[in-house]
Amino acid sequence: MKKLILAILVTALPGFAVAAGGGIPLDSAPIDTGDRESQARGAQTYMQYCLGCHSLKYMRYNRMAEDLGLSDEQLKALMITSEKPGDTILNAMPTAQAEQWFGTKIPDLSLVARSRGSDWLYTYLRTFYADPKRPLGVNNLLFKDVGMPHVLWELQGLKNPVVTKNEHGQEVIERLDPGLPGQLSDAQYDQTVADLVNFLDYVGEPIKQKRERLGFWVLAFLVIFFGLSYALKKEYWRDVH
Template sequence: MKKWLAAASLALVPLVVVASEGGVHLDRAPNKLRDPEALQRGAQTFANYCLSCHGAVSMRYNRLQDLGLSEAQIKSNLMFASEKVGEPMRVAMAAADGKAWFGATPPDLSVIARARGADWLYTYLRTFYRDDSRPTGWNNLVFDKVGMPHVLWELQGQQVPVYETVKNHETGKEEQHLVSLKLEKPGLLTRVAEDGGFDQTDYDTRVADLVNYLVYMGEPAKVKREQIGYAVLLFLLFILVPISYFLKKEYWRDIH
């Protein structure tokens, strides 16, 4: 049961304040696309907590070798729904079961980072909170009335909403507005800070690794393409431009 629940997707943790206009401030997601170890940890979190419900059919397991993982490591630690390392990262759950459990079939996450953005995912995964009015018992600050449960709750703990009473200038009535989230029960990755509060740095790091893997998965060749682009620019600037300049001087020498 824990496995399929762990399938849904993302969850985040720091206190995120709701803007006065109804929008939610998105926290900046750390960029670790050039950190193979962080991407490896993100891939492991994805396989353990997301892949039971969400697939990534545009990504093949053997592509993880680009992150420094051997074929044996991939088979031993990341492959739970496939047999061959060349297969796509397919979802372990049947689409009909997903629709019955969550009200809609969980989407494929191959390009979710390109569709939503890293900051949105980073904030989304850290802003789940308890809401007994929802079928799963969870809601989300970024995605109100989300159908997905908080699959990382054991790592983060349980957050509860903090409300503020605000007077509606149009109706004159007082309304309750959700302004922030408070960690009520710590999780496995929560530490007690020196001031007696909760330090969620470890959980934020785990989420950041997961988000970076989702970004990588949406465009695995991005880093290599950028490296090639920088090399081409350096070649043009320091080699081709000087050669062109001296050729120009040589061709026009007699005229001048």
């Protein structure tokens, strides 16, 4: 019986993953996880537009500055909610209060790049659209009835949904039209979001660069070690054969 339940779960799991994606295909995030300048730009956008509500409680300011190569002045400019470089990155609004206002949990984003993935984040932050039926006036293609305002609307503008009927007669959003223009062009906005996602990817796994470098040397070691032990084996068995 246990085996049966397990088998059902395992077959059903990929289905859940697709369902969680909100049904639209994800755009691949154009990020280079070794690009520290992109991540530093993302950090700036984060502090300006996201820190009001979302903490990054597993990241410390000084660690971030060291990893991303920020100068003392650059770091100071980013430290909006704290004075001590050794502090973790906490949100500006008291979380309990904010959650009461928004009527929903406001998640810490330290690990969101790992739980959701960069492509999800990149798509999510670019698919808000005007929806007068929602309390905040916006909705999201990927996160239906989202409780978060479109905080980057000044930059992106506000898109309008183009609704059509699918083969079952249900209304579906075919695409998003430009609607209200923002300060940035589409290409500039995509770049800003990519930098932000790159920053969140770094926060999710600060040692990624090191791990990938280490991985290379571990593999190189294994190859060399294999060569040596093979030579040794040949040497030992020469007399036997």
